[in-house]
Structures are given as C-alpha cells and as structure tokens.
Amino acid sequence: MVDTVPSPAVTGAGVQSVDRALGILEVLARTGESGVTEIAAELGVHKSTAFRLVATLEAHRLVEQTADRGRYRLGVGILRLAGATTARLDLVQEARPIARQLAADTGETVNIAVLAESSALYLDQVAGSSALQPHNWVGQHIPLHATSNGKVLLAGLDDAGLEAVLGTLATYTPRTITGHRELREEVARVREQGYAVAVDELEVGLTAVAAPIRNAHGDVVASMSVSGPSFRLTEEQVQDVVRLVVAAAVEVSHRLGWGHR
Amino acid sequence: MVDTVPSPAVTGAGVQSVDRALGILEVLARTGESGVTEIAAELGVHKSTAFRLVATLEAHRLVEQTADRGRYRLGVGILRLAGATTARLDLVQEARPIARQLAADTGETVNIAVLAESSALYLDQVAGSSALQPHNWVGQHIPLHATSNGKVLLAGLDDAGLEAVLGTLATYTPRTITGHRELREEVARVREQGYAVAVDELEVGLTAVAAPIRNAHGDVVASMSVSGPSFRLTEEQVQDVVRLVVAAAVEVSHRLGWGHR
DNA sequence: AAGGGTTGTTGCGCTTGACGAAACGCAGTC
DNA sequence: GACTGCGTTTCGTCAAGCGCAACAACCCTT
Numbered sequence: 379m380v381d382t383v384p385s386p387a388v389t390g391a392g393v394q395s396v397d398r399a400l401g402i403l404e405v406l407a408r409t410g411e412s413g414v415t416e417i418a419a420e421l422g423v424h425k426s427t428a429f430r431l432v433a434t435l436e437a438h439r440l441v442e443q444t445a446d447r448g449r450y451r452l453g454v455g456i457l458r459l460a461g462a463t464t465a466r467l468d469l470v471q472e473a474r475p476i477a478r479q480l481a482a483d484t485g486e487t488v489n490i491a492v493l494a495e496s497s498a499l500y501l502d503q504v505a506g507s508s509a510l511q512p513h514n515w516v517g518q519h520i521p522l523h524a525t526s527n528g529k530v531l532l533a534g535l536d537d538a539g540l541e542a543v544l545g546t547l548a549t550y551t552p553r554t555i556t557g558h559r560e561l562r563e564e565v566a567r568v569r570e571q572g573y574a575v576a577v578d579e580l581e582v583g584l585t586a587v588a589a590p591i592r593n594a595h596g597d598v599v600a601s602m603s604v605s606g607p608s609f610r611l612t613e614e615q616v617q618d619v620v621r622l623v624v625a626a627a628v629e630v631s632h633r634l635g636w637g638h639r
Numbered sequence: 640m641v642d643t644v645p646s647p648a649v650t651g652a653g654v655q656s657v658d659r660a661l662g663i664l665e666v667l668a669r670t671g672e673s674g675v676t677e678i679a680a681e682l683g684v685h686k687s688t689a690f691r692l693v694a695t696l697e698a699h700r701l702v703e704q705t706a707d708r709g710r711y712r713l714g715v716g717i718l719r720l721a722g723a724t725t726a727r728l729d730l731v732q733e734a735r736p737i738a739r740q741l742a743a744d745t746g747e748t749v750n751i752a753v754l755a756e757s758s759a760l761y762l763d764q765v766a767g768s769s770a771l772q773p774h775n776w777v778g779q780h781i782p783l784h785a786t787s788n789g790k791v792l793l794a795g796l797d798d799a800g801l802e803a804v805l806g807t808l809a810t811y812t813p814r815t816i817t818g819h820r821e822l823r824e825e826v827a828r829v830r831e832q833g834y835a836v837a838v839d840e841l842e843v844g845l846t847a848v849a850a851p852i853r854n855a856h857g858d859v860v861a862s863m864s865v866s867g868p869s870f871r872l873t874e875e876q877v878q879d880v881v882r883l884v885v886a887a888a889v890e891v892s893h894r895l896g897w898g899h900r
Numbered sequence: 901a902a903g904g905g906t907t908g909t910t911g912c913g914c915t916t917g918a919c920g921a922a923a924c925g926c927a928g929t930c
Numbered sequence: 931g932a933c934t935g936c937g938t939t940t941c942g943t944c945a946a947g948c949g950c951a952a953c954a955a956c957c958c959t960t
Contacts, residue, residue: 385954386756392694392695392698393691393692393947394919395657395917395919396695396696397698397699399657400652400695400701407720407724408723410723414938415935415937424919424920424921425937426920428734429918430918430919431653432653434661435657437653437658438661445936447936447938449937452720452723453724454893454896456720457724457725459664459665460855461896462667462671463715463718464718465671479800482799500718500722505860528641565860569892654917654918655916655918655947655948656918656946666916674907676907680946687909687950687951688948691948694909708956709907709908710907799931822920
C-alpha cells in the first residue's frame with residue numbers, strides 16, 4: 379500500500395476498511411456528533427464508503443444516529459465493551475466498592491488513575507452525590523504534573539523513571555507547577571506525606587486530593603482521588619478529605635495484597 | 640455471499656472485515672482474554688485473517704496483548720471512547736424520549752429523580768395527557784421515605800448508605816411510613832421486586848410507581864416514576880403501570896450501558 | 901537433547917468483497 | 931418551484947483482504 383494521499387485521521391496500518399471504521403469511531407469521539415458527509419471528508423473517502431462503514435458500526439451498536447435520517451454519534455455498545463474492559467481489571471473490581479463509599483462520605487467525585495505513557499489514564503469514576511458534577515474523565519489522558527493523581531503516580535516512580543517522563547510542563551493555570559525543580563520538590567513532599575493535593579492547578583476552581591494504591595510488592599500501581607469545586611473543598615475540609623482518601627487507598631492496597639507479609 | 644458455515648458470533652451485515660473485527664471485540668468482551676487461534680475458531684475464519692484484524696485493532700489501542708507473544712484482551716482505547724460517549728450521554732437527554740412515550744402510554748405524569756443529600760431531587764418531568772395534573776416538581780427536593788422514587792433510590796444504596804440517610808421520618812399522611820424497621824422492610828421488598836409503589840403516602844389521593852435506572856456498572860443512578868390521582872390508578876391499573884415503568888427504566892438503563900453480561 | 905504439538909506470525913497468489921461514481925428521495929430555503 | 935444540501939441506494943470494476951501454507955518460538959513429553 380502506498381501513501382497516495384495525506385490521509386490525516388487514519389493511521390494507515392492493517393486492514394484498510396477496519397482501519398477506516400475505527401477512524402470513524404475516533405472522529406466521533408472527537409466531534410461528539412457528525413454526519414456521513416463530514417466523516418467522509420475527514421477520512422478522505424467517498425460518502426458511500428463512509429456510509430457503509432457507519433452502517434456496520436451501527437449494526438453492532440457502536441454508533442447510533444440521532445434521528446431517523448440524522449447525524450451519527452457513539453453508541454451504547456462502546457459502554458458495554460468498556461464495562462468488559464474494566465471488569466477484567468481486578469484493580470477496578472476491588473476498588474469500586476471502596477470508591478463508592480468514599481464518594482458517599484465526601485459527597486464528591488472519586489477517580490482512579492494509572493500511569494500510562496507519560497500521562498495519567500483514568501480507569502474509573504464514581505460520581506459524588508451533588509447535582510453539580512464534573513465531566514467524565516474515564517479513558518482520558520491527563521497531564522501528570524497538574525493533577526493530584528498525577529503527582530501521586532510520579533511519587534511512585536524512582537528518580538530514573540521520574541526523569542524519563544518529565545518533558546516540557548504545560549501551563550494550565552497560574553498555579554500550575556511548571557519548573558522541573560519545583561515539581562521534583564513537590565514530588566518529594568508527596569512521597570514523604572503519602573498524599574497529594576492540587577488546588578487550581580489544572581483548572582481554576584478545581585481542587586483534588588489523591589493517595590497511592592500499592593500492590594503486594596509495595597509498588598504504586600494506581601492513584602485514587604477525590605475532586606470537587608474549590609469552594610466546597612476549603613483548606614480545613616481538605617484535611618478531613620485527606621484522611622478519608624488515604625484510608626480508602628490503604629484499604630484498596632490491602633485488598634490487592636499489600637502489607638500482608 | 641453464501642452461508643457456508645453457521646458463523647455463530649457474527650451478525651453478517653455490512654462490511655465483512657469490519658463486521659468480523661467488531662465480532663472480535665465482542666468475543667474478547669465475553670471471554671476476557673483469547674488467543675488468535677481461539678478467536679479464529681469462534682468467528683469461523685482462518686487464523687491469519689483473525690490475526691490481521693486483531694493487529695489492526697491493536698494499532699488503534701482497542702486491544703492489547705498480554706505478553707510479547709501472548710493472548711489478546713480489550714485495551715485502553717475502549718475506555719477512551721467510552722469517556723467520549725458518556726460525556727455526551729446525559730441522563731435527562733437519554734431518558735426524555737422514553738419518558739414521553741411512557742407518559743403517552745399511561746396518560747399520567749412521568750418524573751425522573753436522583754439521590755441528592757438525603758433527599759430525592761427531581762430532574763425532569765413529562766406531563767400526562769389528563770387535564771388534571773400535579774404541580775411541577777422539577778428542581779424540588781422530596782423526602783425519600785414517602786415517595787416511590789425515594790424508595791427506589793434507597794433500595795439502590797447499600798446498608799451503610801441507607802443507615803446514613805435515615806434521620807427522623809416526617810409524617811405527611813396517615814399512610815406515611817415512619818418507622819425505621821418498616822421502612823427497611825419496605826426497601827428490602829423494593830430491592831427484591833425491582834420497583835416501588837406509594838399510595839397516599841406523601842399526599843392523600845396521590846399514587847406513584849417507580850423503577851430504578853442503572854448505569855454501566857449496575858449502580859442505581861436515578862429513578863423513573865409514573866404518578867397520578869389514586870382514583871385513576873386503581874390496584875389493577877397499577878399492575879399494568881408497573882410493567883410499563885419497569886420496561887421504560889430498563890430501556891433507559893440500556894442506553895446508559897447497563898446490561899452487559 | 902530430541903521430538904511432536906502447540907502457539908503467534910508472515911509471504912503469496914486468487915478472488916471475493918469493498919470501493920467510488922452517480923443516481924435517488926427527501927428536507928429545507930431562497 | 932428550482933435549488934441545494936443531506937443520508938441512502940445501486941452497480942460495475944479492480945485492488946484489498948482472504949485462505950493457504952510455510953515459518954518461528956514456545957511448551958510439553960520422551
């Protein structure tokens with residue numbers, strides 16, 4: 379196969395039609411909703427081709443159309459697959475009931491994240507009781523240096539690994555840590571105290587507290603966080619939340635075999 | 640195309656290779672982990688075909704292999720897509736058309752409520768066809784122990800959470816459940832039968848039936864109810880309404896990803 | 901160590917199945 | 931009412947994907 383066209387959205391490896399179909403899923407994930415013509419243009423293929431691929435995806439419930447002759451968006455089949463994906467991760471299985479309890483106790487949203495290729499990958503989320511809820515982070519890659527989860531995961535690395543993932547540190551808010559030296563100091567602090575706090579570092583008005591989850595060997599395999607609007611998580615409240623998050627993370631760690639000699 | 644083999648797992652509609660690739664995802668969702676040979680047998684295709692499809696899926700991170708030459712399982716790309724899906728999946732938005740249909744079928748008012756800090760918060764309401772209509776509850780906080788919606792939401796909690804929200808139980812009518820023990824029994828009954836009924840418990844002359852709405856993890860995230868004057872919702876009518884409400888709630892749950900496995 | 905029996909992986913022709921062009925039905929809209 | 935946009939359908943063509951078979955690691959048992 380030769381690269382005749384730039385083909386912007388398609389990686390171009392493997393079975394062509396499958397490759398294009400998966401490209402459609404990615405387009406829909408990015409745009410939220412698109413028409414056949416729009417998708418075809420994005421992939422650089424003919425309308426009819428895009429239509430046939432979309433129809434196949436629709437037969438498997440991976441996409442659905444909004445009206446009888448309307449645009450397309452991602453469907454519930456994706457959620458079923460996602461459920462099966464997390465079901466096999468015993469980390470999520472073990473952590474879920476504890477995360478749910480933590481969400482109930484704090485009234486805020488609980489997230490579980492792992493380290494994946496220089497960023498934090500969010501595996502699971504339990505919504506807090508409040509009507510005001512943040513958007514769903516599950517499946518998203520989030521910068522390590524601007525989140526409480528990320529700092530906990532960084533603190534779990536040794537110095538060599540830490541160095542490897544530190545590239546340029548993007549600025550999200552005035553409070554984002556952007557200097558290598560400051561970040562290293564912050565990571566050392568997290569390591570020492572066993573938890574991390576991030577106030578307005580990723581988004582102004584967003585506060586989060588995170589603690590490490592360890593496996594039987596004591597390695598930090600994941601991070602559990604409570605996050606909510608800064609006006610609800612004031613400095614004194616954070617102190618209470620820290621205790622709860624750390625206790626919950628320790629409980630999960632125990633379930634994963636940590637601390638049993 | 641002729642049906643040479645039964646081809647059990649594949650629907651057989653649309654673009655063949657895409658259809659097969661998506662079939663692989665479904666196989667992996669079901670088995671959790673499979674080898675190329677196993678997958679090929681399941682789809683009724685040659686090993687090499689299965690391998691190429693799997694490799695394409697892997698390029699998009701939808702599947703990943705356990706070791707360098709190992710079996711395959713669903714990958715993190717699925718989670719990423721799921722994140723984009725739930726971002727667009729609003730409970731109210733998904734439930735709206737179904738609630739409207741339910742209101743049309745029953746002729747009564749349909750409400751959707753979530754749990755919010757020891758009370759039921761009404762998110763949406765679709766008016767029934769009758770001229771006699773209750774006032775609009777949207778945005779109001781309603782006691783959990785005196786409504787069908789509230790009892791469904793209580794039934795979705797574990798025992799610890801249930802205990803936490805049970806304070807003093809206010810009396811609204813002679814039929815309001817006010818004893819902790821009776822309420823616990825009622826909640827247990829709701830849990831078992833999958834729906835709740837409240838007759839004259841909040842207001843004399845007001846009858847309501849509610850069923851739980853679940854997310855992809857099976858958690859009860861909301862409750863959907865049909866309510867109307869008790870003289871229209873007689874005991875026999877309630878039986879029909881129960882079926883309709885439960886069916887509607889299940890349909891909404893499916894749209895939110897519930898029902899895998 | 902040597903053997904058979906598994907895996908997952910890779911070239912290679914043949915042909916089937918997916919592609920693009922164009923036409924179609926249906927909504928709005930000027 | 932012609933026009934323009936959409937999603938959908940049909941159809942002939944040809945290359946893209948398929949099955950075959952050989953390959954390379956890995957387990958077993960011998």
